[in-house]
Amino acid sequence: MEKVPMTAEGYQALDEELKRLKTVERPAVIAAIAEARSHGDLSENAEYHAAKERQGWIEGQIADIEDKMARAQVIDVSKLSGSQVKFGATVSVVDEDTEEEARYQIVGEHEADVKSGKISIQSPLARAMIGKEIGDVVEVNTPGGGKAYEILKVEWV
Numbered sequence: 001m002e003k004v005p006m007t008a009e010g011y012q013a014l015d016e017e018l019k020r021l022k023t024v025e026r027p028a029v030i031a032a033i034a035e036a037r038s039h040g041d042l043s044e045n046a047e048y049h050a051a052k053e054r055q056g057w058i059e060g061q062i063a064d065i066e067d068k069m070a071r072a073q074v075i076d077v078s079k080l081s082g083s084q085v086k087f088g089a090t091v092s093v094v095d096e097d098t099e100e101e102a103r104y105q106i107v108g109e110h111e112a113d114v115k116s117g118k119i120s121i122q123s124p125l126a127r128a129m130i131g132k133e134i135g136d137v138v139e140v141n142t143p144g145g146g147k148a149y150e151i152l153k154v155e156w157v
Contacts, residue, residue, distance in 0.1 A: 003073040005087055005121060006108035011074045014110070018065045021058055029055045068110060080156045085129045087121055092153035093129075096137065101152070106130075125149070 006014075029051055036048035077088035085091055090105040104119045106129070112120035119126050128138040129151065137150050 001071055004068050004071045004108060004110075005073050005075055006068075006111060007088060008074055008076055010108050010111035011069070011072055014065050014069055014072075018062065018069070021062050021065070025058050026055075026062075029058055077156055082156075083133050083154055085132050085151065085154055087130075088156065090117075090155040090157050091129055091151060092155075093138075093149040093151055096148040096150060102149075105157075 032051040033048065033055065036042075036045055036051050039045055039047070042048050075088050080086070080088050085106070087106055090103060092101065092103045094101045102117075104117050104125070106121055106126045107118045109120045109122050112118055112123070121127075121130075124140050124142070125138075128140050129149075132138055132151055134151055134154060137148055139146055139148050141147075
């Protein structure tokens with residue numbers, strides 16, 4: 001059973017989503033199925049089929065989240081330190097071509113959200129940065145061609 005690395009914040013978000021699915025979504029879909037059943041003939045009842053499909057999706061989500069949480073390896077970023085880039089680090093980089101600066105935190109796969117500056121440990125950029133230090137240049141192949149980034153800062157926040 002492969003461990004799933006995640007930050008404490010990511011684990012908390014999963015826990016909240018699981019509680020929401022179990023306490024809000026599941027009862028709502030059960031009520032929708034009961035309502036649709038009361039309309040009679042189920043073979044031609046679109047509401048019933050839609051509610052059953054939604055129920056299947058919700059149960060799948062619950063199972064997926066429970067699996068991730070069971071395999072979670074929660075890493076407390078505040079207890080980490082050092083100048084080398086590793087899981088949980090917040091890294092400031094500059095694009096060598098455009099001089100554009102960016103800041104990314106390396107997080108677990110399900111936590112990734114590029115718009116909020118969180119990239120997956122599985123992403124090409126994160127994999128290229130792991131083990132590097134301030135001043136190192138990493139090269140990443142992107143759909144638009146190769147990119148080079150210089151690491152400016154490694155933080156543990």
